[in-house]
Amino acid sequence: MAALLCLLLLLQSSAAREITFPPTAGYGQQPIFAQDGIDITSGSAFAGLTTYANLPYVHCLAGEGEELEKYDIAIIGAPFDTGVTARPGARFGPGGIRQGSRRIAAESAWNIYTGENVFQDWAEIVDCGDAPLTFLDNTVALRQLDATHKLVSGRPANSTEYPTPRIITLGGDHTTTLSALRSTFHHWGEVSVIHFDSHLDTWDPKVLGGGISHYAGVNHGTFLHIAHEEGLIRNTSAHAGIRAPMVRPKGDLRNDVRCGFEIVKARDIDRIGVAGIIDKLKNRVKHSKVYISVDIDVLDPAFAPATGTAEVGGWTTRELLSILDGLAGLQIVGADVVEVAPIYDNPGETTLLAAAEVVHSLLGLMVQIPVV
Ligand SMILES: [Mn+2]
Numbered sequence: 001m002a003a004l005l006c007l008l009l010l011l012q013s014s015a016a017r018e019i020t021f022p023p024t025a026g027y028g029q030q031p032i033f034a035q036d037g038i039d040i041t042s043g044s045a046f047a048g049l050t051t052y053a054n055l056p057y058v059h060c061l062a063g064e065g066e067e068l069e070k071y072d073i074a075i076i077g078a079p080f081d082t083g084v085t086a087r088p089g090a091r092f093g094p095g096g097i098r099q100g101s102r103r104i105a106a107e108s109a110w111n112i113y114t115g116e117n118v119f120q121d122w123a124e125i126v127d128c129g130d131a132p133l134t135f136l137d138n139t140v141a142l143r144q145l146d147a148t149h150k151l152v153s154g155r156p157a158n159s160t161e162y163p164t165p166r167i168i169t170l171g172g173d174h175t176t177t178l179s180a181l182r183s184t185f186h187h188w189g190e191v192s193v194i195h196f197d198s199h200l201d202t203w204d205p206k207v208l209g210g211g212i213s214h215y216a217g218v219n220h221g222t223f224l225h226i227a228h229e230e231g232l233i234r235n236t237s238a239h240a241g242i243r244a245p246m247v248r249p250k251g252d253l254r255n256d257v258r259c260g261f262e263i264v265k266a267r268d269i270d271r272i273g274v275a276g277i278i279d280k281l282k283n284r285v286k287h288s289k290v291y292i293s294v295d296i297d298v299l300d301p302a303f304a305p306a307t308g309t310a311e312v313g314g315w316t317t318r319e320l321l322s323i324l325d326g327l328a329g330l331q332i333v334g335a336d337v338v339e340v341a342p343i344y345d346n347p348g349e350t351t352l353l354a355a356a357e358v359v360h361s362l363l364g365l366m367v368q369i370p371v372v
Pocket residue numbers: 174197199201220295339
């Protein structure tokens with residue numbers, strides 16, 4: 001036993017002397033050879049630190065004057081879950097989605113349906129890690145997230161043709177989308193939102209929050225109402241996958257229309273199919289720039305149990321991915337996947353795998369149509 005330990009220690013110390021591991025030793029790195037000629041980075045998708053899809057990590061929040069790699073699309077985590085009305089846990093969503101993406105790597109991500117590989121296209125895609133958000137004061141945390149979006153989207157892009165980097169946010173509860181919409185408004189003006197969710201999320205803060213305080217009214221069920229009030233979104237927005245109960249039978253729907261939304265319900269898929277849903281969504285938003293927000297609870301709990309406010313009767317992962325891929329041709333200026341709460345997942349990581357693949361599809365849409 002002691003001899004084995006000595007051998008292990010010896011191997012470890014000699015490895016430390018001769019080999020420098022990159023922070024993320026994913027595919028696509030330069031091969032590093034140990035003394036015996038074995039390429040230690042070969043097949044190393046699970047080595048090093050975990051970034052989304054083994055992408056390079058860039059410290060996008062670096063201060064002025066600090067050296068920084070340029071990027072066109074940035075993945076940012078928003079570890080915030082104190083704006084929820086049901087089960088918490090989505091603050092660990094960013095880490096969870098990255099965990100679910102470990103098998104995705106630039107070298108082997110050729111899409112069987114499209115023949116494309118988003119990681120080997122024109123766009124430099126990086127993982128910026130998580131926004132540093134306080135967990136003790138929602139108001140401050142959301143201001144920190146606003147500032148993070150401003151900083152990350154405000155840097156010069158890698159591509160000179162498309163000067164503004166775009167962001168995919170890993171939530172976090174759905175309140176975090178508000179910061180992203182403030183950021184897209186700053187660069188592109190009002191956008192149409194395609195909102196995949198089982199819930200409307202346009203509730204008036206007086207209804208959801210109960211008028212207790214301004215603080216209580218800013219939450220994961222009101223952020224689209226607030227986005228409308230702030231003038232960030234167009235009245236050509238759409239929900240997709242809606243099925244959760246309403247708080248007020250007529251009031252909720254009237255208010256939803258007022259906020260600029262049309263509803264595609266979950267069961268519409270049984271009547272018009274995936275193609276019908278794609279047509280409806282595309283027709284609704286086609287003349288505008290688009291933000292896509294995917295609340296993972298749009299999926300049935302059978303496909304995404306790990307979320308705070310699960311609603312039965314939702315879409316399958318395959319249906320959602322087909323609908324997303326069918327949105328090709330739209331100008332996507334930003335996107336997110338939110339409400340992933342890993343603690344409720346199973347050992348097979350059903351939800352994390354689904355969320356990671358949704359991000360992959362969103363990247364596909366963004367790479368396909370660059371946006372000026
Ligand atoms: Mn939601």
